[in-house]
Amino acid sequence: MNTANITSSTHPSAQNQEPGSSRLVISMAVAGFISGVIIIAIYMLTFDTIKENKARELREAVFRVLPDVSHMQKLHFVDNKMVVVKSDGMDDEMIFAGYDKDAKFIGYAIQGKAPGFQDTVHILYGYLSSNSNITGMAVLESRETPGLGDKIFKDMDFVSEFINLPMHKDIKAVKKGTKTQENEIDAITGATISSKIVVKIINQAFKKWSPRLPQQGSEPALELSEVKVVKES
Amino acid sequence: MKNDPLKKRDPNLLLQSAPLLRQELTTPAAMKEVWIALLPATAAALWFFGLSALLILITSISGALLTEWVFTDKQKRRFALSDTSAGLTGLLIGLTLPPGLPLWMAFLGGSVSIGLGKVIWGGLGTNIFNPALLGRAFLLGTFPIAMTTWGAAGGPGEFFQLHSSNLALPFMQAQVDSMSAATPLGLMKFEQQGTALWSLFMGNTAGSIGETSALFLLLGGVYLLLRRSIDWRIPTAIFLTAAVFSFIMFLTDGDKYPSPLFTLFSGGLLLGAFFMATDPVTSPLTPKGCWIFGIGVGFLVVLIRLFGGLPEGMLYAILLMNAATPLIDRYTQPRIFGRQA
Amino acid sequence: MATDVSAYEEMIKGLWRDNPVFVQVLGMCPMLAVTNSAINAVVMGLATFFVLVTSSFLVSSFKQWIPKQVRISLYVIIIATFVTVVDYSLLAMLPAIHKELGAFIPLIVANCMILGRQEAFASKHGVKYAVMDAVGMSAGFMIALFSLGAVREILGVGALFGVDLFSANFEPWVIMILPPGGFLTLGLLLLFFNWFTERRRQFLIKVADVDKIAVGVKDNG
Amino acid sequence: MFNFFSLGQSFSHGVHPPHHKEQTEDLPIQRVPFVSRYVMPLGQHIGIPAQPVVKVGDVVQRGQLIAKPNGFISTALHSPVTGKITDIGMHRYVDGSFKAAIEIAADPYATQQFSVSSTQSNSNIQDLNLDEFISAVQQSGIVGMGGAAFPSHVKYSIPEEQKINDLLVNGAECEPYLTNDHRLMVERPEAVLRGCEILRQQLGAKRVAIGVEKNKPESISKLQQYLTADMPIDIVPLEVKYPQGAEKMLIKSIYNKELPAGKLPRDIGIAVNNVGTIVALADYFDQGMPLIERIVTLAGPGVEEPANLIVPIGTPIRDVLEFAGGLKEQTREVIMGGPMMGSPVADLDAPILKGTSGILAFTDAETARPREYPCIRCARCLEACPYFLNPSRLALLGKARLFEEMQEKYNVMDCVECGACTFACPSNIPIVQHIRTAKDNLRNLSAKNN
Amino acid sequence: MDDLLWIFISTLLVNNFVLAYFLGLCPFLGVSGQLLTSFRLGLATTFVLIITALCAWVLNTYVLIHAPYLRLISFIVVIASTVQFIEMSIKKLSPSLFKSLGIFLPLITTNCAILGLAIFATNRGYGLVEGLVFALGAGAGFTLAMVLMAGIREETEIMDVPVLIRGTAFNLIIAGILSMAFMGFAGLFSST
Amino acid sequence: MNIIDLITAPVIMTSMGLLFGVILAVAYHYLKVEEDPRIAETEELLPGTNCGACGEPGCLPFAIKLVSGAVNPSGCTVASEDDIDNLSEFLGVDAGEQEKVVARLKCAGGKGQAFQVAEYQGFEGCRAAAVISGGGKGCSWGCLGLGDCEVACTFDVIHMNNNGLPVVDAANCTACSDCVDICPKNLFELRPIAEQLYVQCNIPLEGESVTALCSAGCDACGKCVADAPQGLMEMVNELPVVDYTSGLFTTDKSTKKAIERCPTNAIQWLELNQFDEQTDEQERYSQY
Numbered sequence A: 001m002n003t004a005n006i007t008s009s010t011h012p013s014a015q016n017q018e019p020g021s022s023r024l025v026i027s028m029a030v031a032g033f034i035s036g037v038i039i040i041a042i043y044m045l046t047f048d049t050i051k052e053n054k055a056r057e058l059r060e061a062v063f064r065v066l067p068d069v070s071h072m073q074k075l076h077f078v079d080n081k082m083v084v085v086k087s088d089g090m091d092d093e094m095i096f097a098g099y100d101k102d103a104k105f106i107g108y109a110i111q112g113k114a115p116g117f118q119d120t121v122h123i124l125y126g127y128l129s130s131n132s133n134i135t136g137m138a139v140l141e142s143r144e145t146p147g148l149g150d151k152i153f154k155d156m157d158f159v160s161e162f163i164n165l166p167m168h169k170d171i172k173a174v175k176k177g178t179k180t181q182e183n184e185i186d187a188i189t190g191a192t193i194s195s196k197i198v199v200k201i202i203n204q205a206f207k208k209w210s211p212r213l214p215q216q217g218s219e220p221a222l223e224l225s226e227v228k229v230v231k232e233s
Numbered sequence B: 001m002k003n004d005p006l007k008k009r010d011p012n013l014l015l016q017s018a019p020l021l022r023q024e025l026t027t028p029a030a031m032k033e034v035w036i037a038l039l040p041a042t043a044a045a046l047w048f049f050g051l052s053a054l055l056i057l058i059t060s061i062s063g064a065l066l067t068e069w070v071f072t073d074k075q076k077r078r079f080a081l082s083d084t085s086a087g088l089t090g091l092l093i094g095l096t097l098p099p100g101l102p103l104w105m106a107f108l109g110g111s112v113s114i115g116l117g118k119v120i121w122g123g124l125g126t127n128i129f130n131p132a133l134l135g136r137a138f139l140l141g142t143f144p145i146a147m148t149t150w151g152a153a154g155g156p157g158e159f160f161q162l163h164s165s166n167l168a169l170p171f172m173q174a175q176v177d178s179m180s181a182a183t184p185l186g187l188m189k190f191e192q193q194g195t196a197l198w199s200l201f202m203g204n205t206a207g208s209i210g211e212t213s214a215l216f217l218l219l220g221g222v223y224l225l226l227r228r229s230i231d232w233r234i235p236t237a238i239f240l241t242a243a244v245f246s247f248i249m250f251l252t253d254g255d256k257y258p259s260p261l262f263t264l265f266s267g268g269l270l271l272g273a274f275f276m277a278t279d280p281v282t283s284p285l286t287p288k289g290c291w292i293f294g295i296g297v298g299f300l301v302v303l304i305r306l307f308g309g310l311p312e313g314m315l316y317a318i319l320l321m322n323a324a325t326p327l328i329d330r331y332t333q334p335r336i337f338g339r340q341a
Numbered sequence C: 001m002a003t004d005v006s007a008y009e010e011m012i013k014g015l016w017r018d019n020p021v022f023v024q025v026l027g028m029c030p031m032l033a034v035t036n037s038a039i040n041a042v043v044m045g046l047a048t049f050f051v052l053v054t055s056s057f058l059v060s061s062f063k064q065w066i067p068k069q070v071r072i073s074l075y076v077i078i079i080a081t082f083v084t085v086v087d088y089s090l091l092a093m094l095p096a097i098h099k100e101l102g103a104f105i106p107l108i109v110a111n112c113m114i115l116g117r118q119e120a121f122a123s124k125h126g127v128k129y130a131v132m133d134a135v136g137m138s139a140g141f142m143i144a145l146f147s148l149g150a151v152r153e154i155l156g157v158g159a160l161f162g163v164d165l166f167s168a169n170f171e172p173w174v175i176m177i178l179p180p181g182g183f184l185t186l187g188l189l190l191l192f193f194n195w196f197t198e199r200r201r202q203f204l205i206k207v208a209d210v211d212k213i214a215v216g217v218k219d220n221g
Numbered sequence D: 001m002f003n004f005f006s007l008g009q010s011f012s013h014g015v016h017p018p019h020h021k022e023q024t025e026d027l028p029i030q031r032v033p034f035v036s037r038y039v040m041p042l043g044q045h046i047g048i049p050a051q052p053v054v055k056v057g058d059v060v061q062r063g064q065l066i067a068k069p070n071g072f073i074s075t076a077l078h079s080p081v082t083g084k085i086t087d088i089g090m091h092r093y094v095d096g097s098f099k100a101a102i103e104i105a106a107d108p109y110a111t112q113q114f115s116v117s118s119t120q121s122n123s124n125i126q127d128l129n130l131d132e133f134i135s136a137v138q139q140s141g142i143v144g145m146g147g148a149a150f151p152s153h154v155k156y157s158i159p160e161e162q163k164i165n166d167l168l169v170n171g172a173e174c175e176p177y178l179t180n181d182h183r184l185m186v187e188r189p190e191a192v193l194r195g196c197e198i199l200r201q202q203l204g205a206k207r208v209a210i211g212v213e214k215n216k217p218e219s220i221s222k223l224q225q226y227l228t229a230d231m232p233i234d235i236v237p238l239e240v241k242y243p244q245g246a247e248k249m250l251i252k253s254i255y256n257k258e259l260p261a262g263k264l265p266r267d268i269g270i271a272v273n274n275v276g277t278i279v280a281l282a283d284y285f286d287q288g289m290p291l292i293e294r295i296v297t298l299a300g301p302g303v304e305e306p307a308n309l310i311v312p313i314g315t316p317i318r319d320v321l322e323f324a325g326g327l328k329e330q331t332r333e334v335i336m337g338g339p340m341m342g343s344p345v346a347d348l349d350a351p352i353l354k355g356t357s358g359i360l361a362f363t364d365a366e367t368a369r370p371r372e373y374p375c376i377r378c379a380r381c382l383e384a385c386p387y388f389l390n391p392s393r394l395a396l397l398g399k400a401r402l403f404e405e406m407q408e409k410y411n412v413m414d415c416v417e418c419g420a421c422t423f424a425c426p427s428n429i430p431i432v433q434h435i436r437t438a439k440d441n442l443r444n445l446s447a448k449n450n
Numbered sequence E: 001m002d003d004l005l006w007i008f009i010s011t012l013l014v015n016n017f018v019l020a021y022f023l024g025l026c027p028f029l030g031v032s033g034q035l036l037t038s039f040r041l042g043l044a045t046t047f048v049l050i051i052t053a054l055c056a057w058v059l060n061t062y063v064l065i066h067a068p069y070l071r072l073i074s075f076i077v078v079i080a081s082t083v084q085f086i087e088m089s090i091k092k093l094s095p096s097l098f099k100s101l102g103i104f105l106p107l108i109t110t111n112c113a114i115l116g117l118a119i120f121a122t123n124r125g126y127g128l129v130e131g132l133v134f135a136l137g138a139g140a141g142f143t144l145a146m147v148l149m150a151g152i153r154e155e156t157e158i159m160d161v162p163v164l165i166r167g168t169a170f171n172l173i174i175a176g177i178l179s180m181a182f183m184g185f186a187g188l189f190s191s192t
Numbered sequence F: 001m002n003i004i005d006l007i008t009a010p011v012i013m014t015s016m017g018l019l020f021g022v023i024l025a026v027a028y029h030y031l032k033v034e035e036d037p038r039i040a041e042t043e044e045l046l047p048g049t050n051c052g053a054c055g056e057p058g059c060l061p062f063a064i065k066l067v068s069g070a071v072n073p074s075g076c077t078v079a080s081e082d083d084i085d086n087l088s089e090f091l092g093v094d095a096g097e098q099e100k101v102v103a104r105l106k107c108a109g110g111k112g113q114a115f116q117v118a119e120y121q122g123f124e125g126c127r128a129a130a131v132i133s134g135g136g137k138g139c140s141w142g143c144l145g146l147g148d149c150e151v152a153c154t155f156d157v158i159h160m161n162n163n164g165l166p167v168v169d170a171a172n173c174t175a176c177s178d179c180v181d182i183c184p185k186n187l188f189e190l191r192p193i194a195e196q197l198y199v200q201c202n203i204p205l206e207g208e209s210v211t212a213l214c215s216a217g218c219d220a221c222g223k224c225v226a227d228a229p230q231g232l233m234e235m236v237n238e239l240p241v242v243d244y245t246s247g248l249f250t251t252d253k254s255t256k257k258a259i260e261r262c263p264t265n266a267i268q269w270l271e272l273n274q275f276d277e278q279t280d281e282q283e284r285y286s287q288y
């Protein structure tokens, strides 16, 4: 045992008068400096990979809901029109525009969220303004119960109901097996609520975005920017 | 007089604390009253759900009894089951299970009730949470699908029609049961469909085996009230609060929200209010506390049913108020004679 | 030679006798929050391991220069720096797991166990001992994390490290991966730990091994 | 004010034990003949023990002063029998302990004749002022006959600023089995009324209320029969409910007043006395007989021949029981007092005291209790406790030995140990014993701290 | 407005910090032995959470947009120092307030509910008002869990809980049961 | 990524360090509150992690309780053994040089010596029995043997033996007087361990009335007083009392003579413990 150290560090009375305020301030500053250096170093080291990871994740989600897309860019609603944004971040006021490999516009990927059974459910769905069809749906984030509510993204039967779903009027979730109308979705047994939440988010986002979307044909053209990514195959 | 105690030295005189008189009721007898009061509801369960109900009750009761037996320390084991409260817990959890539940889950439920709900706290009288409901909450959280798959009510003609799902192997999933149906509360919540009051009253609806028949539950409840085995304040407060709250909501939107009578007669409200919220061990001691407890249960059950994610809230309403019971008791101590409050 | 033995003991004690979770009851939050699968638990354990070892190393190296009044602030800065390092590394290397561990990697900063070791041990001992202690403690922490994560994953999903253990028909115990399951499982594990320690103590009393009796259960009250 | 058609006036909570009075309620009071040996403990009540004024070997007359008061809360002691002092030393008391006592060997030719107390020379009670009255009562040796044996003269010495408006006579006799007060009211109603008048005039009270439980219709009618229009006395039928006879309950029932905790009845202008005390006063001031004998009910399933007896104070219990045919074979426990509050007798050689209202014997059947179950928090004890305490909680805390908390949060000291809670408990928990243990501990602690 | 209400209810009941997110367990398990202490700790925590929400917002809007990588370290340093400063001021200015609330502050600053709040609020992109409501809900939820737990623990203190079971293991099991009971709130005010 | 980014981090961190360093330094200077210095020093000795695992809301409250003596340093689960030793040393819990005092029992009337006059039936506990007509022991001064003292002793040094008497492990008794306070018969007294001549009886009676109650009782025959050095002992209230202030007490034969002729062995020469501990677990459990 290192007795010398024990005694020196545990005798409060001996230590109380000493270090002056300056030493205190300086040690804080030095620690801050070193820590800043370390942090910036790791940040720089990992920056590219992280950025790439994030972009890939987003891209994959967009590609999943918008098939046949190979380029995308973010759109923002400013001054009553949709303009292209190039920043890294993402917020509720953004949607994605998808283009095929010839830079021809295909459709939008729109995100929305609402309180679910446990916590906020965050989804992304693809939308073709040409025929008002939903092309697919992906859950970005949810804490729904494993085995029940998580079927909204694990149960492929449910997910595939959102492929080519016409969006002429509000869609509706009905009890499994009772689907009769085109705009109805068979809910998941035992997770009626989560199913309804998904439908609700889409309806809400649709209401919010459909009036904002530009006239068909006048979608912003693909600007090749940093955000642009090419689907690997 | 050969054996005159006066002539002997006196070590045979007993010193026992006064009072020497005791009223007749004992704790096992109090438990027996509840068994008796549950007879009509149990009979109704067998009537509507047949052999499945019988097997479920038997397994849940044996799960409870076995756990109690195994975990009681050796010295007290002789008395372990003598007060019949463990069996009662088993019966009560059995009555709250869906008829098609795999039997192994019913057994697990019974033993979790006693193990986690009672033994670990130190046995009879020491637990804070209602053991039967704790067991049910555990099952519901563990097997949410099996626990929300309801078999339709039948009649005595179908007594021997066993739900195939009952017989799932331990730890294995149940086969999908063909007889499944929705409970009145589920129908109300998810499809906005009402159920005839008469069916609710008689009990030929889907639901937990012991909760469907309002009539037979009322019979048992009134018996307990008349025998003064339960505190009348708790059910009264639950009924009044639930009725008033749901009536207010009913007035705001009669299509979306059910009528107060539907609220009272559907789901586990009656079973819970008469037999579970009144569990003396887990409800407040003081009269004022009983009112608060009942009001809390009534409020929470309607809150969860109408605004929560689950169609039924009695289970959680009671458990939540159980959690608050120590606080309620503490702040509703009776005013002592001759002292200001 | 003698010092080697005691350094080894410093390490070993964290595994069982002074186990940070079972005995000292520290670091409960990350413990419960990330143990819904074994892999998460292990990654969390490794992250903690890294942070604890590096910061113990640093603290014990610089102990002479650390003024008493701001020592806690300094420890926190040191720890937070390494946590940031771990956070970014994970984000770069294991993005999928990082997503699941979510906010709990940064929360390693608040893990009382780490701060506790700095103050109670690293700041008073030489570098070698401090590192040994840190290794032992984080290994103990990892054992606890892993056992909890494994139990929860096996029952809750029927798998371990994502490998199915039972037939497809297994009925998962959903509650195990939900919050109540975390509390209950850890509670029962601790109970088992206490029971085992008590058994051992009783046994030692029986064989009258007086020296070891002191190694009894601490009251965690 | 008094509605005879109702259940009778009452208080809230309380219990309804079977009253078992049928055993003795119709048995006229008999006199127990003298036995050979008497033991007079010097301290028979709270307060200071009396001081002997006789020596071993002295010959004393029945009614003769043998020990004088030794302070204010202390009363005189008179010989119950003509005989010889054989010992002044430690003798077994009912509670098993040894207490200083005077032992008298009775003269085999002793008669009922008693020597009129020297303090009672002034036969004209009207001429006494209150102070003289009080000191006369102290010299008479009269203590409360309702059970607590509290020196009566202390109750009458009220401070200047207070005034007694009401005299309350306690004829409730709510304890099961006991019928001594009942027989007294039936057989000597004039003495009861006479005592009331004496005390009322001395204390300057305006009215007297005699509270009697409705299960004693004969007492009520007898008293009413002797009641004349000029006596400001009300006879109040009370609901049959335990503990109707407890001072505070009685005041609540009759005057609908709640005696504040820590206050004495006199603080709200009331004096409370048992009928037995009242009759003893009448006997003293009319005949000059000090307190040398009292009425004791002998009952319970273990007694061969239940009886109401006049017993000289100091008679060994064994002799009294023998007079009544002895005990049944199955007898297991003998109680002094009532079955709800009485204390078990440890040694049958202990003497009858001034406060002994009954000797009850119980057999195996009553003492074999079912096993104690854990408290199931059924709240029956809360509904029984007339003082609105929380006995369930008190018992739990008592078991956990958290005595301070019992007082700080749950006012255990307010408990009068009436036993209603324990009677009501289905789990057979000895709640009162827990409470008494806690009180004992707390008193001990506070005594040590001072 | 609806959103704010939902944030509040959700953090208070559905996603209770302690019972669903496992945040702040150290004080929850350690200090819940006495009711009064627990209540005060809950109040003090609520206070610190609100301070945290403020600090996080200020940092997020003014500092971290330039240097996102400093998020963690600046949160912890700023919050800890601010709280320590407040603690010392309270101690100086109002000893009685310090006794009843201030004494808990050091304990609270090093617990993960505080940091968790800052990180969650940032991850979810909460603005100032939302952040404050979030903090209020989290604090109230923490206090609620704490008080219920303390009530139960005080009660079981005098019961015959087997000695071997007493202690942290038992507290965890109680917490698990509480957490199970709180599952009843799932989906509150979110169902369609 | 450019050079500006590269330096922002260190700059921000350094300035933050500076800023808070200054604030804290100023705060320490101007906001310092005078309090019991022992509390501050105790707090210094604690780990300062404020984890709450001790059950107190943080290290300061724990320190306050430590100083007031309400808790034990080992309540802190984080501190190392050395820390705890330091704390104990600082708080000075060890008793110091004082003469060792232990609890002695003024009664030797166990089951084998004293009889029951009646049978107590109720829950275990001496005070509990004492309030029910004294507990039924023939000797109303004697030990009831129901072990309240065993439960009350904070240091767990009392154990009931087979004879129903409490055995105090004298070596470990801290003279805390818990047992003195709890005993309903007031049988325990704290005595210097050096006072080896000890009368184990409390009956203020003499002769046959004593032997009728207890075979180990002092019947006040006076032989010990006569055999002891003149002036060392006298009879008070029918019990011999040793006057240790007289200076006549020695540990040699002359004093030991006092116990030789005692007919009931009520007076004893104590070495360490008063009674033999022969607690047979089996037998004690069989009572239930």
Ligand SMILES: Cc1cc2nc3c(=O)[nH]c(=O)nc-3n(C[C@H](O)[C@H](O)[C@H](O)COP(=O)(O)O)c2cc1C
Binding pocket: A117, A118, A144, A145, A146, A148, A149, A150, A188, A189, A190, A191, A192, A193, A194, A195, B140, B141, B142, B144, B148, B186, B190, B309, B310, B311, E183
């Ligand atoms: C533990 C538990 C978890 C649940 N999780 C979800 C969930 O994640 N999503 C959901 O919609 N419903 C969930 N539920 C709600 C019930 O399953 C509810 O009864 C169901 O949504 C109704 O659907 P049904 O009409 O198909 O039975 C859960 C219930 C329990 C008890």
Ligand SMILES: Cc1cc2nc3c(=O)[nH]c(=O)nc-3n(C[C@H](O)[C@H](O)[C@H](O)COP(=O)(O)O)c2cc1C
Binding pocket: D046, D144, D146, D147, D148, D149, D150, D154, D155, D156, D157, D246, D247, D264, D265, D266, D271, D272
């Ligand atoms: C120290 C003491 C002083 C008392 N003084 C009076 C008194 O002055 N006047 C009075 O009416 N009662 C007095 N009491 C008697 C009580 O009020 C009560 O009547 C007595 O204890 C018997 O009550 P119980 O038989 O209901 O238990 C006194 C009691 C005690 C213990």
Ligand SMILES: Cc1cc2nc3c(=O)[nH]c(=O)nc-3n(C[C@H](O)[C@H](O)[C@H](O)COP(=O)(O)O)c2cc1C
Binding pocket: D143, D144, D145, D146, D147, D148, D149, D150, D170, D171, D172, D173, D174, D175, D243, D244, D245, D246, D247, D248, D272, D273, D274, D275, D277, D278, D341, D416, D417, D418
């Ligand atoms: C629970 C309880 C029950 C009592 N029952 C009676 C009773 O039935 N008759 C009675 O005279 N006194 C009874 N007492 C005593 C009275 O409270 C009171 O002390 C007595 O009437 C005063 O009169 P005394 O001093 O003349 O005895 C009871 C006391 C208590 C605490």
Ligand SMILES: Cc1cc2nc3c(=O)[nH]c(=O)nc-3n(C[C@H](O)[C@H](O)[C@H](O)CO)c2cc1C
Binding pocket: B030, B031, B034, B085, B086, B088, B089, B090, B092, B118, B123, B124, B125, B126, B127, B130, B131, B132, B133, B229, B230, B275, B276, B277, B278, B279, B280, B281, B282, D376
């Ligand atoms: C009126 C009454 C109601 C009861 N209700 C329940 C109950 O709902 N659940 C239960 O497990 N036990 C119940 N019991 C049995 C018993 O109180 C229960 O096992 C204890 O909670 C175990 O400590 C009840 C007992 C009585 C007398």
Ligand code: SF4
Binding pocket: D384, D385, D386, D387, D388, D389, D390, D391, D414, D415, D416, D417, D418, D419, D420, D421, D422, D431, D432, D435
């Ligand atoms: S004994 Fe005490 S607690 Fe019990 S009923 Fe009587 S007054 Fe109340």
Ligand code: SF4
Binding pocket: D374, D375, D376, D377, D378, D379, D380, D381, D382, D391, D392, D395, D421, D424, D425, D426, D427, D428, D429, D431
């Ligand atoms: S009557 Fe008995 S079982 Fe009922 S609450 Fe009171 S003490 Fe408990």
Ligand code: SF4
Binding pocket: F102, F103, F152, F153, F154, F155, F156, F157, F158, F168, F172, F173, F174, F175, F176, F177, F178, F179, F180
């Ligand atoms: S209670 Fe105290 S004085 Fe008595 S034996 Fe135990 S340590 Fe010694």
Ligand code: SF4
Binding pocket: F105, F126, F142, F143, F144, F145, F146, F147, F148, F149, F150, F166, F182, F183, F184, F185, F186, F187, F188
């Ligand atoms: S010494 Fe006192 S407390 Fe100890 S067993 Fe004997 S009587 Fe009981």
Ligand code: FES
Binding pocket: C026, C027, C028, C029, C030, C110, C111, C112, E023, E024, E025, E026, E027, E110, E111, E112, E113
């Ligand atoms: S680890 Fe979360 S509060 Fe300690």
